[in-house]
Amino acid sequence: MADSLKVLADSVQKLMRRNAQRNLRKILEGSRPQDLAGLLGYLPEHDRIKIFLEIPDRETRAEVLAEINIEILPTFLEALSDEELVPLLEEMFSDDTVDILEFIPEERKNALLRKMRREDMDEAEELLRYDPDTAGGIMVPDFFALPELTTCKQAIETLQQRNDELEMAFYVYVINEHEHLVGVLSLRQLVISPPNAPLAEIMETEVVRVQTSDDQEAVARLVARYNILAIPVVDDTNRLVGIVTVDDVIDVIREEATEDILKMAGAGDANTEFAFSSVWRSTRSRIPWLFASWLGGLLASSIIYSYEERLARIAILAAFIPIVLGMGGNVGTQALTVVTRGLALGHISGPHIPRTVGREVLVGLSCGATYGGLLGAAATGFAAFKAGAFQLDALLFGATIGFSLCTAMVIAALVGSTVPMILQRLSIDPAVATGPFVTTSVDVLGIVVYFNLASLLLGI
């Protein structure tokens, strides 16, 4: 898909250079809004706005704007005048309007809101009150709700009248006289039920619902769990105030996965990394995570420093420090990744904990035995080569190195699999804090094991 957009971008640029307005317009009319939004990402900055404003009708333009990649959105919005922007903000579904407004600096945002139609402004301001990461922040306030005594026939008639203003209406929500949510039925049930049946008779009364303040991740989990296409959002009095549709849930799931991936590498959050490309922001978000790792490294250094005497006697011990710590770090990262992801997906819970740790330690042991053996052989070779002859000393040196590597890897597997579960128990997000903690522990424990094994086996 990415490639087809590149081809499209090339031909659009060619047509622009040739000033072939008619052909250009044909392309713009024949493409889906999502593809046009993707196309803009492939165009150089100065062509983007020009092409965008060439898009024939306002509705498509609004849809394109709602789909534009957050990587280019801030500069794009800056280049549009208030007069160009306001009609588009009015045209969009109000959840999209709010998403766009969140990328605009406070002052201009307020000016834009004041220029919008009263009704659209009210809707947007209502939604802006909610935290963008909550159900309230991602819901649309347009939904199809009817009183309990409405008949199926009346419901279908109402649907025919409210033609265009509904986003993905596949459910009919049923409310009582206080606007409280009391039931739900699918459009299909509506169609196949007797025309005179009141909704109250055919509706499902056990409605999965969320509150406006619920976290968007919880909303996504419910929608994914119960395989539904939209989830109703109620306020604290159970009054129906909006719905979250499955397409927005998909966005949340991708966003949360990205967050988890970035957090595990200590690389801040998705908005910082992609949308605002300032070096300063990224640095600020990564610096604290690196600090933990720096402190751990310094601790490791001072421990090695304390072994200086032994190191001076067998300087070559130093050559194998990086591989022992590096492989330990890798095994620790593997264990912590598997466990952290398993916890996030709910695959690992209470009864599985001892088995999971046991399993990781055994995997660490078998990988450690393999590579410890190989490294031991290689180190024996090194030492024999250096001595010019194969001696018991060389074998002992090899055994020290190999055994150290294996031990470091087992320790790493143990630390990597237990730390995320402990953090989870303490209600600390394992994705964010485990990495530096595991690396540091593995570094420190690895060095202590390494030098003590060396002292013991080599008799330094």
Added chain:
Amino acid sequence: MADSLKVLADSVQKLMRRNAQRNLRKILEGSRPQDLAGLLGYLPEHDRIKIFLEIPDRETRAEVLAEINIEILPTFLEALSDEELVPLLEEMFSDDTVDILEFIPEERKNALLRKMRREDMDEAEELLRYDPDTAGGIMVPDFFALPELTTCKQAIETLQQRNDELEMAFYVYVINEHEHLVGVLSLRQLVISPPNAPLAEIMETEVVRVQTSDDQEAVARLVARYNILAIPVVDDTNRLVGIVTVDDVIDVIREEATEDILKMAGAGDANTEFAFSSVWRSTRSRIPWLFASWLGGLLASSIIYSYEERLARIAILAAFIPIVLGMGGNVGTQALTVVTRGLALGHISGPHIPRTVGREVLVGLSCGATYGGLLGAAATGFAAFKAGAFQLDALLFGATIGFSLCTAMVIAALVGSTVPMILQRLSIDPAVATGPFVTTSVDVLGIVVYFNLASLLLGI
């Protein structure tokens, strides 16, 4: 939610011990299938089957089985007899049947298929022919398709007759006399259009579709991109053979995110890590990735080895090797994670490449300057303390260490941001191969820089 399941599991176990069949049955009847599936994960193995078989009706039992966590699924299936399993496999939607069958060893799978109703067996065997990671492997062959000349009224009547066998029917697909897909319309359009209008007149003719052999990730991307609830699947002659619904797409998106996370840590794939908990399988899947890192470590060792002479003269240089390589590795991992994820989401494409690399290098430089400075100060302190006095030598030593760290971090940012893009260009999945490559390069380059800077500045 996880906690509420734990509470449920506890009360179920209590009721089982008290033999309170009636209350138990009430709980089982009042719970959603997805919650019952979750509940089973919290029960000890011997209670699971007992509770499962207590679930009153077959339909719910089939739904529960389809939702059971893959972590416990294999042992669960082993505990069920063929006679218990076959009716459930027949009851499920055929995509779920196939998902379950894929967890059953070949021989038993064939026996089960032979025991199923002819019609269900044929459907399952048809689907089993497709690779489970393709559109064919995740589609359901039950969809609502009608000829072009059907009127809206006839369509609604047909829908009323085909009551229960459709999974999430929200679209009507329109086919021509060769069963080729020619159009689509939503249930809502059907309801609000004139009863006598033929479908051909109101349908959308530009139908987003996939082929049976298309990768599931591509399917998910299209569904997410165009905000649709189901995507039709056609064979190579454009004959409509199935649909993929958005709930299955959500599963694909989560699965692919998990795969990416695990791949980046070199921890095999999700099925290996969660479903089959054998240590041997996990080891086998992680060993190759570790090999790359082992080889890199060995290379680093032999380079340090070649600097043995300098090391012997200033043994304390060894103390700072781990922190220089470790911090370099961290910055490299951050850069590669941001870039790899950006590539996967399509945030980073052609025109953004130079800016992305430049940005990562600058972030590396500012983090490097910060921590290089701090480490330089610390190392100066170490050296001054050792010498018992503050001398120029100590300052020079500190500068060497600090400058090395900063250089290693900048190199790491450069390598970490360019390698994924090069791999992507070569059509190699950046998530799987970048990690060891970056760590190794950073290790080797870091050591070379470190020792050469030391030689230069300290005049060894």
